[in-house]
Amino acid sequence: MEEDLTTGFRFYPTEDELVEFYLRNQLEGRSGDSMHRVIPVLDVFEVEPSHLPDLAGERCRGDAEQWFFFVPRQEREARGGRPSRTTGSGYWKATGSPGPVFSKDNRMIGVKKTMVFYTGRAPTGGKTKWKMNEYKALDDRGNVSAIPKLRHEFSLCRVYVTSGSSRAFDRRPVGVRQTGTMLTNDVAVAETSFTVGTSPEISMSGGEHVDLSVDTEMVDGLTEPIWEWEQLNWP
Secondary structure: OOOOOOOOOOOOOOHHHHHHHHHHHHHOOOOOHHHHOOOOEOOHHHOOHHHHHHHOOOOOOOOOOEEEEEEEOOHHHHOOOOOOOEOOOEEEEEEEEEEEEEOOOOOEEEEEEEEEEEEOOOOOOEEEEEEEEEEEEEOOOOOOOOOOOEOOOEEEEEEEEOOOOOOOOOOOOOOOEEEEEEEEOOEEEEEEEEEEOEOOEEEOHHHOEEEOOOOHHHHHHOOOOOOOHHHHOOO
């Protein structure tokens, strides 16, 4: 029997959880119905942004702030072409340069690209409040190259509407300590505890706490990138 949806359930993942846990499990074929009830598989670029909230995972369908999707690689991209990001009413346009995503122990585990939806046709379209973060994981399957390679089979997209809030990517209520359970198949395999407004930390056995904070200069500065972003070959 399907488990009942918990009253008041909210999905508050951090970026390292999105890449290292959810996206990694999807790439390795370890996701299942429980995970897809939170993050379904959908080519978001074929759907109008306003329709996406109704297509979100059933456990997140009532969320009015953000929605998550596993996006499979398009066939044209698999053949070496550029992916289509055009819908019937407009198009998604990348803004800025891709940025790194770090794990809790400060390892780079993926990259993030931000996009904005425009109505009409490029390059004269009208900018909307719909935005998207597209996450891709680094290929850790024996890759010893100095230039990181990305996994392209799936990306994970966070779709949201610009709110003007400086906390757009951390919607956990300020000052509230809560527990977020990461789901796979029919079991909870990891549980992370956060104190919002301070540094996130993970609870270990014996009561030990490990700091998950990341050096913001490494994330925001990028004054001396390890490689040229174009070398990642992310269309």
